[in-house]
Amino acid sequence: MHEFSVASMIVERVKGEASKHGARKVRRVEIKLGELTLVNPEQLKFNYMVLSQDPILRDSELIIEVIPGEVSCRECGFRGRPTYRDDPALHLAPIFSCPVCESPVEVIKGREIVISRVTLEF
């Protein structure tokens, strides 16, 4: 939902990095996007394209690696992927209870948005 603000953060951060190193162009930006964030990869790519019209960023590629979510159970110690509902209407909403004992789980992975690497051309 806030793909626009996330894309702006990426663009600003990458522009800063390029100018710090005196690069002529940014070729590639690699992002790790947690499965359990509220950011849609396709929309993020689209917003990045819209926002990267600056000559230094134009034609740069945004590569998104989706990081699978992981939850851990406070009661039985289960650790693993969150489960999703059977209901087709709600199939994208994860269930935050333990698939083994149904106790509440904590999210330990999958809510991150990381700029992992920037490829600069000089």
Add this chain to the structure above:
Amino acid sequence: MSGEVVSPGEGEVFDIELEEELLEANRRLAEENRRMLDDLGVKAIDVMGSIGSGKTSLIERLIELHDRRERVAVLCGDLTTTIDMERIKRHGVKVLQINTGKECHLDANLVGKALRRLELKGVETLFIENVGNLICPAEFPLGAHKRVVVVSITEGEYTPLKHPYIFMDADIAVINKIDLAQAMGINPDKVAENVRKVAPDVDVIKTSCKTGEGVRDVAEALGIR
């Protein structure tokens, strides 16, 4: 050759490893906000929920219950209007509007700026009304001590299942407009059950900000007077 700086030649390509968490900057600012609030002895409450769920009404009712209004302040977040601020002003409390322009949520930076503008000395309770949205505020903590999500009967019973994150990140879920339950054909207990399915630890309180029912329970759960 000592002292010479080696720089990349024209056309050369380098990878720069960053491994930086983008949301970390917001989290750090949220922690700064919290420290500032703690130093001033202010308890901040982030009020989230859909447009029209009753966030402003809940804040108004909670202000009415407060025995010392001079100790209450409100930050109203909205895209472009000052409608909420005008409503809050009538209650004689300090209020500041934050217009986010295009942004769908408040972030810790905007709130930090507003905190510096608002005269917070002597304030005990600060309500931060988030932008009407069930998605983005979940990902942007502001530094508040408590997070409340307001969901209304008129939204139907599925909101918690559709938006689990905002309920997971909240301390209290308020089910508002229970006075309309019969007219809407919606059972408030069913909504509460759906909240518990996604967020078993959250306190669920049913209210009608129109009649005042349940509002005192919200004040108690928030620990405000």
